[in-house]
Amino acid sequence: MKFKIIENHICAPQGFLASGINAGIRKNPNKPDLAIIYSKIPAISAGVFTTNQVKAAPVLLTQQHIKKNKLQAIVVNSGNANACTGKQGKLHALQMASATAKQLQIDTNKVGVASTGVIGVPLPIKKIVQGISMAASTLTTQSDSAAKAIMTTDLVPKSIAIEFKIAGHRIRIGGIAKGSGMIHPNMATMLGFITTDAAIHPTALQYALSKANDASFNMITVDGDSSTNDMVLVLANGLAKNPKINLKNDPHFKIFYEGLLYVCTALAKQIVQDGEGATKLIEVHVHGGLTQTQAQLAARAVCRSPLVKTAIFGEDANWGRIASALGASGAELNPNLLCIDLGSMPLLKKGIPLPFNESSARKLLMKNKIIVKINLKKGKAKAIAWGCDLTYDYIKINASYRS
Numbered sequence: 001m002k003f004k005i006i007e008n009h010i011c012a013p014q015g016f017l018a019s020g021i022n023a024g025i026r027k028n029p030n031k032p033d034l035a036i037i038y039s040k041i042p043a044i045s046a047g048v049f050t051t052n053q054v055k056a057a058p059v060l061l062t063q064q065h066i067k068k069n070k071l072q073a074i075v076v077n078s079g080n081a082n083a084c085t086g087k088q089g090k091l092h093a094l095q096m097a098s099a100t101a102k103q104l105q106i107d108t109n110k111v112g113v114a115s116t117g118v119i120g121v122p123l124p125i126k127k128i129v130q131g132i133s134m135a136a137s138t139l140t141t142q143s144d145s146a147a148k149a150i151m152t153t154d155l156v157p158k159s160i161a162i163e164f165k166i167a168g169h170r171i172r173i174g175g176i177a178k179g180s181g182m183i184h185p186n187m188a189t190m191l192g193f194i195t196t197d198a199a200i201h202p203t204a205l206q207y208a209l210s211k212a213n214d215a216s217f218n219m220i221t222v223d224g225d226s227s228t229n230d231m232v233l234v235l236a237n238g239l240a241k242n243p244k245i246n247l248k249n250d251p252h253f254k255i256f257y258e259g260l261l262y263v264c265t266a267l268a269k270q271i272v273q274d275g276e277g278a279t280k281l282i283e284v285h286v287h288g289g290l291t292q293t294q295a296q297l298a299a300r301a302v303c304r305s306p307l308v309k310t311a312i313f314g315e316d317a318n319w320g321r322i323a324s325a326l327g328a329s330g331a332e333l334n335p336n337l338l339c340i341d342l343g344s345m346p347l348l349k350k351g352i353p354l355p356f357n358e359s360s361a362r363k364l365l366m367k368n369k370i371i372v373k374i375n376l377k378k379g380k381a382k383a384i385a386w387g388c389d390l391t392y393d394y395i396k397i398n399a400s401y402r403s
Helices: 057-068 086-104 125-136 144-149 202-215 251-273 292-304 306-313 319-327 358-365 392-399
Strands: 016-021 034-049 070-080 111-118 158-166 169-178 191-196 231-236 281-289 339-342 345-349 369-375 381-388
Touching (some): 016 125, 034 057, 034 086, 034 125, 034 144, 034 202, 057 070, 070 086, 086 125, 111 191, 111 231, 202 231, 251 281, 281 306, 306 319, 319 369, 345 358
Parallel strands (some): 070 111, 191 231
Antiparallel strands (some): 016 034, 034 070, 034 231, 158 169, 339 345
């Protein structure tokens, strides 16, 4: 299905406003570091959260607030993760929700809270509360400032919005995300916020998000580290007035899901393209998996392998590293039938190495997007994962992250 790309990102759906301001959390006064996303009416909501056992205070609070499947606002700060901050951190997360609710005249439990940045440092809560007042007074239908306010080591903001129709009603889905390092499957160090004006049942929305997340955000990796603060939230306010989408036997659900998956995948790919120090996007296509899970295991393993990532950075067609990553992935494969291609160039066919032109292979590896194709020859399942190369600049960025 084709979707129309439109402007205004998270504010493209009807009834949504957003803002991003500098609250003084970050050292650079020219960088926005606090954002609010607001729906004019309470919205059906769904979320997915980090699998890390060390969960930040805002994650724990938002998990509580979303249990009733209704949020009306999200407040986000960058520059400080409010993670590993004990009881004080939990109080500060609640204060962020309360201050936002007060400014917007809504219930505190209808506010989602997110934070990203340095771990183990108390939030400058006074600055944040003051910033919330400023952000609430500058809400607009232009979301560029919000997308910039959630960034940390990101070089560019990540955003998208699409439009399509369900039963003759125009539906819009918009989203913003952040993430550059500490990115790994099972919700990495990333935040994603998605809005839609579709009318949809809470169960259907949560199912759609969980399924889309598994095929997008959970299929990217930058460095193999999983974070304390990750979440993706979806708010659906129903202002499109379409027939309410249900999960069972509803043909409209498939259309909505495909739209949500499109948005999630676009944001996920933007994240890996902006990976810390990255110069190349790696896209791994796995076919012939025994099951979907097996295919995903194999694709992820190749994307996260430091040896594969550094070979691609060095433009070295060392396919043996790919084979090694596959063998250690936990996915079932037949080494005597295994096939590996670099783009359109076959390197290994039915377990037998093929002669190839090193110069031609290097030209393929000089591109900004590197495609690796794999056939495990065990079944019919397939999967795609995305990653990036591992460069000298990644070390430089993370060696001085707190400075």
